[in-house]
Amino acid sequence: MSLLSIKDLKVSFKTRRGDVEAVRGVSLDVAKGDVLGIVGESGSGKSVTSYALMRLLESNGRITGGALSYGGIDLRTVRESAMRDLRGREFSMIFQNPRSALNPIRKVGHQVEDVLRRHSRATRSTARREAIRALEAVRIRDAEARYNAYPFELSGGMCQRIVIALALACDPKLLIADEPTTGLDITTQKTVMDLIADLIAERGMSAIVITHDLGLAAQYCDRIAVMKDGEVVEEGSAERLFSAPRNAYTRKLVDATPRAGASVRSLLPAELRTPAPVLEPTRAPLLEVRDLVKTYQGKSGPVHAVKGISFSVGKGQSVGLVGESGCGKSTTSSILVRLADPTSGEILFNGKDLAKTPARDFARDPRRPKIQMVFQDATDSFNPRHTARQSIGEPLARLTGLPAGQRRDRIGELADLVGLPRPLLDRFPHQLSGGQKARVGIARAIAVDPEFLILDEPTAALDVSIQAIVLNLLVDLRAKLGMSYLFVSHDLHVVRLLCDHVIVMRDGEIVEEGPADQVMETPAHPYTQELLAAAPAPPVLAEPASSAAE
């Protein structure tokens, strides 16, 4: 008999545009000791399903149909007070962005105590001892000291451990983890997920892991349910889903998930896999960075963001710059694109030092059009009051001096080039989807024919299926226009798809650099090895899944 059973669950939200059905008839079962992964892209209803069963929907959300039962208790009809007894004791939940999931002005130890005492797991006199024990249970070292800490004093990973301690303090039988690694660094992601997996196994709990990452779900879950538009489109074991996906959407998702050994074209659905362009990078240097240093004044003394790095990017070459947050990769890219000045060092572009012109004056430099950038957050990088046409047209107007008529034609050509339907050009950013905004951002960057394009995590905010399309677009554009890329990312697997050469950074220094295949297959530096090991590993398949199905 299953511990949790969801039958034909329907949830809808009241919005300005009438009722929106977010979950439309989802049925799932979780047996005792079972770990179920729910995978889907944004808007698939995966999180709403879990909030519905916790009965923690926002006030405009309502369960409109179906049955929810937990160990024989009907969760739809049970009184709210009884529901509160169940939450935390029978089933509990951990969240994304752990830092904001904790009360910012209450000691973490007290927050754990609150839960323990609520469910009578501790009395006033034993609370402290029990809370420390709960912290130790999630492998927090020096739990006595951590007990007195406030969330802002702890790292993101440590906060997530506290959230886990809170959730598991009263030994629930079911744990729901809602994107538990979003907002954490990759190496931390790995430790947190391993910890969750260990604790689940140790205590024989059941769990539901909600994630957008099929690879992560495959690694940690017994079964995976794939959701799309509020429905479960396919359910099965990880191996089965990867080797023989039955549903077209599952197949698309499986294909689009970056994995060892995949090529950029294989991320696309089979029918879109045109032959990849042949690229012939040269080592004739376009950009040479020499001893680049960036030090700025922090609150507690100088911060050495970049500590004298040197590398070069050849004409037509694509170089990947990889590292975790705070490693100095973003500082480096904003210096190279001349939005910031280095403390010292040279940036030779076609043999001339760019660093001699201060960033402040670079807007009027003749080399301005030659170096452009595609930004990370597509929403934030567009003026909300400008249409896509105005955004793409701005660099043309400022930097090329094309007359208005020709500018119009050029914008149309650019839209075609990046695959943006021309009618969308007159939309405002908030009227475009994430993928469409990514295309507009790329069109704007290539509008003035740059020789060197910096791609700052251009797909980080996108769903994997869109990421696959955007990555392929970038490959095609590079072949067509002969640009050089500097691809900045935290994800080695994505970088490898696009780059010939990889640079790994940590703490403002380059720890390893070399041809992409070499760095990926035989990483020399322990940090690179750690990064590679931390990335979720979907089952490696001898033959790409969908070509077998063809």
Added chain:
Amino acid sequence: MSDLATSTTTQTDGTLAHVAYVLRSNPVTLLAFAMFAVLLVAAILGPALVPYDPMASNAALALQPPSLDHWFGTDNLGRDVFSRVIVATRLDLAISVAAVALSFLIGSVLGSIAGYWGGWIDTVLNRLFDTIMAFPLFVLAMGIVAALGNTIENIVYATAVINIPFYARLVRAEVNIRRDAGFAQAAKLAGNSDIRVLALHIFPNALPPMMVQVSLNLGWAILNAAGLSFIGLGVRPPTAEWGILVAEGANFIVSGEWWLAIFPGLALMFAVFTFNLLGDGLRDIVDPRQRS
């Protein structure tokens, strides 16, 4: 490709639709616009509309309660209170509009500079605003008018000075959060100088919250000006102004001649209430969280 197929259906410009939606779902905002129209008519056409000369006294008709002839009654000199209240609209609105415009202008410039460039300019301006805000604002306005001299212009300057920090702080914050936004960086990559980025890309995006502040502030400026003239600063009798009318009427309230103070007071409240409702309505319209 799949991400393009969705939402190619025509979606007309959301802004107008959004305004229409807010007005429909919140009739109070509509009411506020109507009240604002009434104020404007009174301010512009007031002197031409009133039944009596607001300055003409008539001892025989002193302290008459409201009647069909004199809707709001007459004052101790026999002047028609209704005419005086309506005529005062122009002066009160003029003072507040002039003061708010002045503080909007100065505050925007100073706030933009502080928010965009930061550094020592920011520190100095911050200290300056801290110092202004260290005074209870009405009290500072009193001090300024007392020092500069008791005239209407000085009421405008004093009201402007005490409002500048609010605008400057608001603009500074709005500019500061957008200074390193992707679209500001993109504008620089497109060849815009710092000034152009600030004036053409960042500042226009800070305008919506500013408009809300302007509306709320107009109400507050009227209260402030009326308060100053209530204690005898700025506008002087026999000029018709709501604050003075209430001050003059207050002397008769203990003997029961309520209409002298109540009607100008209600007019004052009406004006302030209108601007506050308008500000709340504008807030709903410009709040990005309400946008689709």
Added chain:
Amino acid sequence: MTGRLSTIGLRITHAIPVILGVVVVSFLLTRALPGDPAVYFAGAAADEQSIAEVRTALGLDRSLAEQFLVYAGGVLTGDLGNSLSSGQPVLQDLANRLPASLELTLTALLLSCSIAIPLGVLAATRPGSAVDHLCRVLVTAGVSLPTFFTGVVLIYVFYYLLGIAPSPLGRLDFIYIEPAHVTGFYLIDAAIAGDFETWVGALKQLVLPATTLALFTLAPLARMTRAAMLSALSSDYIRTARAAGLTEDKVLFTYAFRNALLPVITTLGMVFSFTLGANVLVEKVFAWPGIGSYAVEALVVSDYAAVQGFVLAMALLFVALNLLIDLTYTLIDPRIGFETK
């Protein structure tokens, strides 16, 4: 804990430049304006000779820097000049009248906080309910009320029409004897003296002006409480607390309310500013013998030293109140000490 203490010390030192700024501004208001300050200070009835005397007395024949030093020295030693109308030192006049103003202001603040905060919390926890609507109407109407007008209306209704309020003339009807001076607060002094009748008499006089002021400050406080509570309730940590099954009381008070209190405390600073300003108007309406009506009387007779002394005193009072707010904030929010380290 040492971090907390040093933060408190830091906050106090932060007030010093502000105080300096206040002194500079009030110096500028008195000396550096167009026109001849000596004429202002000598008053309306002055002749050539008295103006010349005032000029030397104020040191107006010296350089601006010297004048500032003299002025600052005067402020430091409590010398704010003499009032023309009373002939007393301004400082002494202000000190005599300050308790009346403080009693009124603090009573009003207490009254408005004890209504506004529960109202805001109730409105936020029951969005769309009758309490929520009441809160919204009160908030919008409240900020639109000119204090002097509210006062006039209250007098008309409760004194003239209903006859239940005493005549709006000061702190105590003449039939009562002033309680012996201890704190200067009549309610407290009367209680200390055990004089119940006087206590009631003082309370009766206080009710209308305090209500007038409280009505004015109610709106911003209720609005901020409601908004802060709503934003706290929609935050992630409330979701975590609910997911852990904590009781609704615990969620509302220990988790949401304590966090919501932070922006409310910040708003208190603005509310103090409004209250101290509105205080002047209310004192005039109710003939309350505080420093506000002192300033208004001084304005009428162009008693310049008195007005400027009043402005400076109000500013220093406000700086002190803000410091108190800052310190309270530091005690509630553990993040403060961390940021300044």
